[in-house]
Amino acid sequence: MPPYDLSAFPPFAVTVDLVVLTVRRHALCALAVRRGEPPYQGRWALPGGFVRADEDLEAAAARELAEETGLHAHPTGPPPANGAHLEQLATYGDPKRDPRMRVVSVAHLVLAPDLPAPRAGGDARSVRWAPVDALLAPETGLVRDEEQTAPLAFDHARILADGVERARSKIEYSSLATAFCPQEFTVGELRRVYEAVWGVALDPRNFHRKVTGTPGFLVPTGGTTTRQGGRPAQLFRAGGATVLNPPMLRPEI
Amino acid sequence: MPPYDLSAFPPFAVTVDLVVLTVRRHALCALAVRRGEPPYQGRWALPGGFVRADEDLEAAAARELAEETGLHAHPTGPPPANGAHLEQLATYGDPKRDPRMRVVSVAHLVLAPDLPAPRAGGDARSVRWAPVDALLAPETGLVRDEEQTAPLAFDHARILADGVERARSKIEYSSLATAFCPQEFTVGELRRVYEAVWGVALDPRNFHRKVTGTPGFLVPTGGTTTRQGGRPAQLFRAGGATVLNPPMLRPEI
DNA sequence: AGAATAGTGTCTATGAGACAGTATGAG
DNA sequence: CTCATACTGTCTCATAGACACTATTCT
Incomplete structure (x- = not known):
């Protein structure tokens, strides 16, 4: 197969998913959105969306972050204002991770201060901060929560776990x-x-x-x-x- | 835009690129292949290729590695035989990184022992080990090399630099x-x-x-x-x- | 006064860096 | 023999952890 034969590559959808972490009431919390459509309708998931045709991956992540939370991210460098830290986390591309089509998701990690209101664009019931312990609890729901949040849709529990581990190790050094x-x-x-x-x-x-x-x-x-x-x-x-x-x-x- | 409207996402090509590192003659070396077609024809690049329609990203990386070097990778766990370490590095998706189409590349890092022959599938002149210093030298070519290798095609210098930095920090801990x-x-x-x-x-x-x-x-x-x-x-x-x-x-x- | 949090000082154990000195092979 | 590499031991300095103690506010 000659490289870059334009008809020889399978088409992919590329998305960004966001692990947005903050510390609230002495607990590490992540931003979760409730899915309005199948699959996994009604389940909680990480915020995210499609990368646009002429958009860099990091720009897509910053755009989704602003749409979901109103936070402005500064990918690198010191925080000028009340911006959040944003970095690429990892990419998830299991062929069966989305039941309908081949989707490759480039996950990003965002670390934000507590103060900003949880949302800016959607409606209040469909986006919330949840303790990562509750989001990652085993499916039997051992964690008492006012509202069941686990298990997350798709492979988002794995993505969240990877993001939490990245944050835990990065604050060390x-x-x-x-x-x-x-x-x-x-x-x-x-x-x-x-x-x-x-x-x-x-x-x-x-x-x-x-x-x-x-x-x-x-x-x-x-x-x-x-x-x-x-x-x-x-x-x-x-x-x-x-x-x-x-x-x-x-x-x- | 409703999520997952199957006509509403732009199509992407997804590739894997490989940063294959080894230590030869007291120098850190990376695997480079010479491009046979435009763009960047005749320039050196990282090995890589398209992810197939039903192939996991890691499987695609392992397949490309085997095709280029004959090395068998074990993504996690201890080396059973003379296998190489393989892990995901980062994903590069600048809209202009490939002049012809929108390509998102999931780079992987491979650490291999020196002994295996540089190649198994291609022809000898099109694949070689090169010291990373030579591959990353400024474009003026300050490094004396029997054959000029820098600058690498596409954004591969950046990818290689990221892979080298990852290797340097990972052997610390x-x-x-x-x-x-x-x-x-x-x-x-x-x-x-x-x-x-x-x-x-x-x-x-x-x-x-x-x-x-x-x-x-x-x-x-x-x-x-x-x-x-x-x-x-x-x-x-x-x-x-x-x-x-x-x-x-x-x-x- | 008592509770709570902030901040300093002191001791000890661990480990990194510097480096003396010994062991065992090849030529 | 010399030379190269492998290995052990010893000293010193930096720092993490444990914890006594003082400082400054609020109720």
């Missing part, structure tokens, strides 16, 4: 945990992000020493806040450093 | 460097893999202490070899461990 925080945040708030994403408790004193001692990780803004109660805490912005060396260590077990 | 070694190897041979991939010199004594002291990384086979000269060295196989904790530290600078 990068400063990406700050993408879950508002523009100004305290050391304690950053620690609660780590605790929620990793699902562990960290020693506040050692954590404080570690993050404030890593050059370029945090930049003090001069302000303080008491929004967490207790003694006023310094406010910080994310510094220019993107990689942490040495990394944050995720406690074993 | 995983036992994947053993994928570059034959089934049985010495500590010194493993060290030369690290030195070639990272492009640095490592202290042989500290390296020996580190790798032999990490549980599950190396399993002694009982044999010895003098193929490197000097005092006979113990032979090892790769152990069951896949992640290294604590990781190998890549020297700075």
